[in-house]
Amino acid sequence: MGYPSPLKVVTKKISPNVLTVSSPFSILNKLNVGARMVIFHYHGDIIIWSPLPYDKEILENAIAELTTEEYTVKYIFVINIEHNLCAEKYKQIYPNVKLIGPENTARCEINIPLTEDNALKIIKGNDGWSDLGISDDKSIIDNFELIYNNAHKNRELVIYEKNDKLLLLADMIMNLGIHGTTTGEHVLEQYSPELGFPKGFNPHGGWSFLSRYLQPNSVVGKFLMNRLQKTRKTPEKTKKVMELINSWDYTTIIMVHGNLITKEAKRTLSDVHL
Secondary structure: OEOOOOOOOEEEEEEOOEEEEEEOOEEOOOEEOOEEEEEEEEOOEEEEEOOOOOOHHHHHHHHHOOOOOOOEEEEEEOOOOOOOOOHHHHHHHOOOOEEEEEOOOOOOOOOEEEOHHHEOOEEOHHHHHHOOOOOOOHHHHOOEEEEEEOOOOOOEEEEEEOOOOEEEEOOOOOEOOOOOOOOOOOOOHHHOHHHOOOOOOOOOOHHHHHHHHOOOOOHHHHHHHHHHHOOOOOHHHHHHHHHHHOOOOOOEEEEOOEOOEOOOHHHHHHHHHO
16 A cells, blocks of 8 residues: 655644645555545544554644644544554554544454444434443534444444534545546645645546546446445445435535545535435
């Protein structure tokens, strides 16, 4: 798997409490898909969504964009059974951090597992989170709601950050082959000049030509994303998870692969999976 060495990142402050950290990433060192981590800060607690490879300087600099006070790295969301390469290193560095993720995830020890009993419903409030063993923790309870989408091939954690109306998805949606990225008119954040790529860089060249289809307006992309969601096999579960997701008032989609969706987010996701 291909992260750059040394790791290169670009950050974007979404709000005073939320920062994205994006990096190039290629599958088999050939298919450019990019990667993204999100850092949240509430009341001195740091919560990390989909961690990138651990780099002390990068992490500390990123957190410093959110707070200059003392902090505790408290939780990490391991967002599905495939996006699990980096979490264990954070556990070594921060022994008290709690990993929240699907049960039986390889390569890391999940402290707060999502199971069949938790699946396809919204986990929220003190009652919902206490079922997972998280109680009286304002950093989680006041800010996040969660759906365990175990109908997805990769068993996804779908997360809603309430304050900024953010929907966080792993592989339910990708946004790589945006119109204009092959000509340089539109820049993919994960392959931008800030990361050392030349202006007008085409991230879909060579072996990466397939990545131009990994976006919500592509028939091929929709087919692949629904194949991962197993929509044809279990259409009732796809409908159920989409009903739950669309009960949230989200306006922005943050995903691992590709640019954030900040316009017509709910319609865009619905067009893919409904």
